[in-house]
Amino acid sequence: MPELPEVEVVRRGLERWVAHRTVAEAEVLHPRAVRRHVAGGEDFGQRLKGHRVGVPSRRGKYLWLPLEDTGQSVLAHLGMSGQLLVQPHSAPDEKHLRVRVRFTDALDTELRFVDQRTFGGLSLHDNTPDGLPDVIAHIARDPLDPLFDDDAFHHALRRKRTTIKRALLDQSLISGVGNIYADEALWRARVHYDRPTGGFTRPRTQLLLGHVRDVMNAALSQGGTSFDSLYVNVNGESGYFDRSLDAYGREGLPCRRCGTPMRRRAWMNRSSYHCPRCQRAPRVSS
């Protein structure tokens, strides 16, 4: 699954290559790619035709293309293997090409949605007054959003009877933090993933948020990180680097801070990596 930095890299690519262009034609080549659009692929295409694309936006891992003067947006679900590619018209069709969008201008590029496993797709939604597709109105702001409210997040942590990694992955509290970056930020902050949030102090919350932002910004500056070779950037080039991670995927390897072998624990159908010395388990686990 792409995480926030990967999605932001795609958004920036779309902003550069697709924003302010008018749709000439949107061709749906596989119905599953627009399965959330009940009226079907042809209707989907008709609704995009003739509209100018605004500046692509993102909240957490959700990415959308506003259609100017319609009050609607096209939401992209990248799923496990979805890619948004900007390709020259002459480029051969990808094997798993699902949707092609051509534009009215003379530029030699088109937008393609390619998805091998077809878990992803495109869907059209009305916008809320904030300009958000209505289906993601409940998604909290992400920590890189200038309007993210650190205080409100801290109070929510104190209020909720939960543990810190669960809270970091709770999209109604904070969006865009996935398993990898949660483990990295917790390692940096020396906080165990199962620590109850009720006892968090303001400085501890602030420290952790700082590390969340640092790991995401570091990933962004290098183009995102991904372990899925299917996932490439908006130009179809593999823009993802194998960032040197400090926690995630390092089971048995020495902690980069204290040398203690890192541990992996099964956690909510996933894995959590931590240093047993730097990130002490809470005495009473909830």
Ligand SMILES: [Zn+2]
């Ligand atoms: Zn350590």
